[in-house]
Structures are given as structure tokens and as C-alpha cells.
Amino acid sequence: MPPTSAVSSLPALGWDDRWACALGELGDPTIGPARVSRVDRGMCTVMTGAAEVRVPIERDVEVAVGDWVGLAPGPTPGGRSRIVAVLPRRAVFSRSSGAKGAVPQTVAANIDTVFVCNALDGSLSLRHLERFLALAWQSAATPVVLITKSDAVAPGAVTAALEAVKAVADGTRVIVVSSTTGEGMADLAPYLVAGRTVALLG
Numbered sequence: 001m002p003p004t005s006a007v008s009s010l011p012a013l014g015w016d017d018r019w020a021c022a023l024g025e026l027g028d029p030t031i032g033p034a035r036v037s038r039v040d041r042g043m044c045t046v047m048t049g050a051a052e053v054r055v056p057i058e059r060d061v062e063v064a065v066g067d068w069v070g071l072a073p074g075p076t077p078g079g080r081s082r083i084v085a086v087l088p089r090r091a092v093f094s095r096s097s098g099a100k101g102a103v104p105q106t107v108a109a110n111i112d113t114v115f116v117c118n119a120l121d122g123s124l125s126l127r128h129l130e131r132f133l134a135l136a137w138q139s140a141a142t143p144v145v146l147i148t149k150s151d152a153v154a155p156g157a158v159t160a161a162l163e164a165v166k167a168v169a170d171g172t173r174v175i176v177v178s179s180t181t182g183e184g185m186a187d188l189a190p191y192l193v194a195g196r197t198v199a200l201l202g
Contacts, residue, residue, distance in 0.1 A: 009049035010035075012194040014110065019068050022087045031070040031084060036063050046071060046083070055081050062086070064093075066109040066197060091140040093199070108199055111141040113191045116172075117202035118145070121152035124161050126168050132201045133172060141199070144173050144191065151178040 013035050023033055034046035034053070044063055045052050048071070055071065057063055061083055070085035091111050094104040114136040118124055129145065136143035145165055150158050158176060165174050177184035191198055 013047055013049060014112075014195050014197055015049075015068070016195070019087060022068075023070055026070055026085055028070075028072070028084075031072050033087075034069055034071040034083075036065055036067040036069060039063055039065055044083075053081060055083055058083065062106065064106040064109045066111060066199075068110065093135065093139045093141075110197060111139065111199045112196045113198045114139070114141045114143045115191075115198060115200045115202075116143050116145045117148050117200055118165070119149045119152075119202075120147060120158065120161055121149045124164065126164060128202070129165065130168050133169065136201065144175060145169050146184075146202075147174065147176045149178060149180075150176045150183055151180045 010033060015033060015035075019033065023031065032048070034048045036044050037047050037052060038045040039057070042057055043054055044057055045054055046069060047053075053071075063069060063083060063086055067089065068087040069083045070087065071081050072084045074080045074082065089106075089109040091109065092106055093108040093111065094106050114132075116129060116132045116136060118129055124147075133143050133145070147158070147161055147165060153161075162174065162176060175184050175187045177188070179185070
């Protein structure tokens with residue numbers, strides 16, 4: 001599939017003029033844009049705007065879920081497309097391998113909003129919440145705290161949890177939600193729109 005065939009539909013995946021400029025700087029009109037949706041050993045899945053395509057990962061190219069990449073046609077007619085460039089990242093989630101001196105591994109990129117989730121049917125962990133918020137801010141994404149499963153506890157417990165979370169959230173927006181009752185779902189709508197990318201932590 002020619003990678004340029006679905007450029008017009010890519011804005012729904014977050015494609016914009018800044019990404020287009022970065023792609024243009026590669027100076028090769030045969031290279032088209034795609035977004036990485038899954039990474040496996042030696043292979044990844046990319047979204048071209050019309051379909052998901054499996055492509056090999058070159059040894060000297062590091063890709064992460066969420067990356068925008070330059071996709072070139074295969075070396076032979078009808079051959080498998082290949083990633084030839086990773087466009088500059090705007091937000092990066094990384095993790096350390098634990099080995100001394102090891103380079104942090106990028107696990108996700110170009111996230112606009114991070115939903116930091118904490119459920120009320122278990123133990124509400126403010127320590128974990130603080131750690132996840134720190135990761136979100138360091139990535140350059142915008143965090144939003146979701147207190148989930150509000151239907152699982154008494155209203156008084158929801159109020160107490162909300163106050164405790166706000167005390168450590170340092171001005172981050174906090175939304176109480178329940179998929180059972182529908183509480184708070186409308187408040188998520190501004191974040192769940194075409195062209196924006198949301199990740200979940202927790």
C-alpha cells in the first residue's frame with residue numbers, strides 16, 4: 001500500500017502542519033507519514049490513515065507507540081514498506097531498564113493527555129498517584145486524574161477520596177467517574193476528540 005494514499009485522513013490520528021513540515025525536511029517525496037500503534041520485537045504496526053500495516057523495524061531505528069514515522073516503499077515493486085525516519089517527538093514516556101548506565105527506553109510518544117486512574121473499589125494509593133503525576137508532567141503531556149468506580153462506595157467515601165486526591169494533585173484537574181452510572185463521563189468528552197491522543201496510567 002502506498003503510504004501517501006491516506007494522508008488526507010491522518011488528522012484524525014493527530015497529524016498536523018508541524019508534523020508535515022518535519023516530514024518535508026526529509027526531502028524525499030516518496031516517504032509518507034504513518035503512526036506507530038504497536039511495537040513487537042523486530043516488527044511494528046503503523047496506521048496510515050486507511051489501514052494498519054505491519055512493517056519491520058530496522059536495527060538502527062528506535063520506535064515507540066505513538067511515534068510519527070516516515071514510511072518508504074519497499075525496495076521492490078509490491079514489497080513491504082519500511083520505516084526510514086522517526087519524526088521529532090513532542091512528548092515522551094520513558095522507563096529505566098534498571099541496569100547501571102543504561103539508556104532509558106521510550107515506551108510511548110506524542111501523548112496529549114494522560115488519564116491517571118485510581119479506583120475506589122480498592123486501596124486509593126496517593127503515593128502511586130503522585131508518582132504517576134510526576135511521570136506525566138515530565139513527559140510534557142497534560143495529566144488529568146480520574147477517580148473511577150465511584151458507584152462502588154458510599155457518597156461520603158467519594159467525597160473524602162476527592163479531597164485527598166486534590167490535596168496531592170497540585171492543581172491538576174480531578175474527575176470522578178463511573179462507567180456503571182455514567183457519572184463524570186460527559187466531563188471526558190473534551191479530551192476524547194479526533195486528533196488528540198490519550199494514554200492511561202494506573
